[in-house]
Amino acid sequence: MNDYLVRGMSMDGFVKVVAIRSTELVRRGATIHKTTPNATAAFGRALTAASMMGNMQKVDNGSMTLQIKGDGPIGTIVCVSDPVGNVRGYVYEPNVPLVEKRPGKLDVGATVGTDGMLTVIRDLQMKEPYVGSVPLVSGEIGDDVTAYFAQSEQTPTACALGVLVDTDCSVKVAGGYLIQLLPGAPDETIDKVEAGIKRTGAVTAMLEAGLTPEDILGQVCGDLGVVFMETTPVEYKCYCSRDRVEAALISLGEKELKEIMEEGTDFPVECQFCDEKYLFTPEAIGKLLKKLKK
Numbered sequence: 321m322n323d324y325l326v327r328g329m330s331m332d333g334f335v336k337v338v339a340i341r342s343t344e345l346v347r348r349g350a351t352i353h354k355t356t357p358n359a360t361a362a363f364g365r366a367l368t369a370a371s372m373m374g375n376m377q378k379v380d381n382g383s384m385t386l387q388i389k390g391d392g393p394i395g396t397i398v399c400v401s402d403p404v405g406n407v408r409g410y411v412y413e414p415n416v417p418l419v420e421k422r423p424g425k426l427d428v429g430a431t432v433g434t435d436g437m438l439t440v441i442r443d444l445q446m447k448e449p450y451v452g453s454v455p456l457v458s459g460e461i462g463d464d465v466t467a468y469f470a471q472s473e474q475t476p477t478a479c480a481l482g483v484l485v486d487t488d489c490s491v492k493v494a495g496g497y498l499i500q501l502l503p504g505a506p507d508e509t510i511d512k513v514e515a516g517i518k519r520t521g522a523v524t525a526m527l528e529a530g531l532t533p534e535d536i537l538g539q540v541c542g543d544l545g546v547v548f549m550e551t552t553p554v555e556y557k558c559y560c561s562r563d564r565v566e567a568a569l570i571s572l573g574e575k576e577l578k579e580i581m582e583e584g585t586d587f588p589v590e591c592q593f594c595d596e597k598y599l600f601t602p603e604a605i606g607k608l609l610k611k612l613k614k
Contacts, residue, residue: 324553325375325405326533331545334505335513338376339497339533340554342368345407346483346494348556352595355414357485358431359394363414364483365428365461366397367407368496371554373465374401376498377442385441390459392433393417400593406557408593426485432459438468462496469500476501478513482523493527497536509544516540558594565589565598569605570612577612581605 325340346364349355355363366388374384380403388397395412419427434456442450452472457463462481469477481496499513520526520539531539537546569577569589580587580600587600600608 322553323555324533324551325372326537326548327375327550327552328537328546328548330509330541331547332509334502334509335541335544336500336502337497337537337541337546338372339537340368340372340405340495341527341533342371342494342496342554343491343527345371345554345556347491349407349409350491352556352593353411353414355411356416356418357489358419358426358428359411359414359416360485360489360491361426361483362394362428362431362461363397363409363411364491364494365481365496366399367409367556368481368483368494369461369465369479369498370399370401370409371405371407372496372498373440374403374407375405375552375554377401377403377444379403379442379444382445383443385439385443387439387441388432388436388456388461388464389439390433390436390456392429392431392459394431397432402557402559405552405554407554408556408558410592428461429459432456432461434459438464440468440472465498476505478517480517480523482527484524484528493524495527495533495536496523497533497540499540512542512544513540516542516544558591558596560591560594560596562598565591566608566611569600570608574609574612577605577609581609 323344327338350360370386384401386399393416397411399409401407419430421427436456437453439453454468454471457467462479465479469475478499483494484492486492581602589598
């Protein structure tokens with residue numbers, strides 16, 4: 321089954337909802353970066369959240385960057401989403417030790433750490449990007465995204481994320497949801513949403529049981545009902561290209577390019593987001609120098 325996300329609204333118009341199946345894109349990210357189980361769970365949650373947040377932004381040619389920097393062994397996690405919800409990302413340290421809360425339950429909070437910041441950078445195609453940062457709450461990522469929306473965007477939000485890593489270290493299921501209350505939501509609606517979140521429990525259990533994103537939102541919203549407005553396929557997608565890499569090398573400047581060329585060996589450049597490698601011969605670097613001088 322391919323990954324996709326759904327967006328909708330409660331029948332009373334006071335609750336905005338989005339849910340995602342992100343299993344394949346998390347698998348792809350874990351494979352590219354060769355993450356160990358704890359890193360896979362943390363990275364996968366971040367990719368899942370970034371996909372939903374990027375899709376909710378709805379700005380043509382814009383992007384949304386989610387950066388999580390804690391004091392845990394994984395270091396910094398960076399995920400970038402396009403306006404559709406396609407994502408790419410990387411982790412500073414993909415090989416982290418196994419830490420469990422209990423047998424079979426990975427401790428993502430210990431992997432990320434609790435002393436640090438969550439930062440969201442929204443490129444809205446304006447003069448300057450919007451940047452919002454909040455301290456980490458638990459390092460579990462879902463809690464931290466919830467805190468970000470409440471503190472930085474003043475939007476009451478519930479974010480649930482889950483990545484189930486199988487015994488062979490592969491990604492079994494991944495997904496999540498975001499629920500946001502709109503201004504004027506009555507207490508009755510709020511109570512029903514809170515009860516629905518408590519009743520449905522962990523995202524991974526629902527995904528493992530075969531529930532779709534639509535099913536999950538239906539469970540959470542209960543008798544509030546959901547009107548589904550959009551279904552969007554999403555994937556792990558990098559936008560790197562040789563032209564972009566050439567532009568980055570030219571930006572290094574004449575002195576550094578000359579040093580690279582004079583070494584007389586091929587110069588490999590690997591994309592930090594995907595497994596694509598670009599090889600530049602001394603002759604190719606020389607051509608970039610000519611472009612720079614022009």
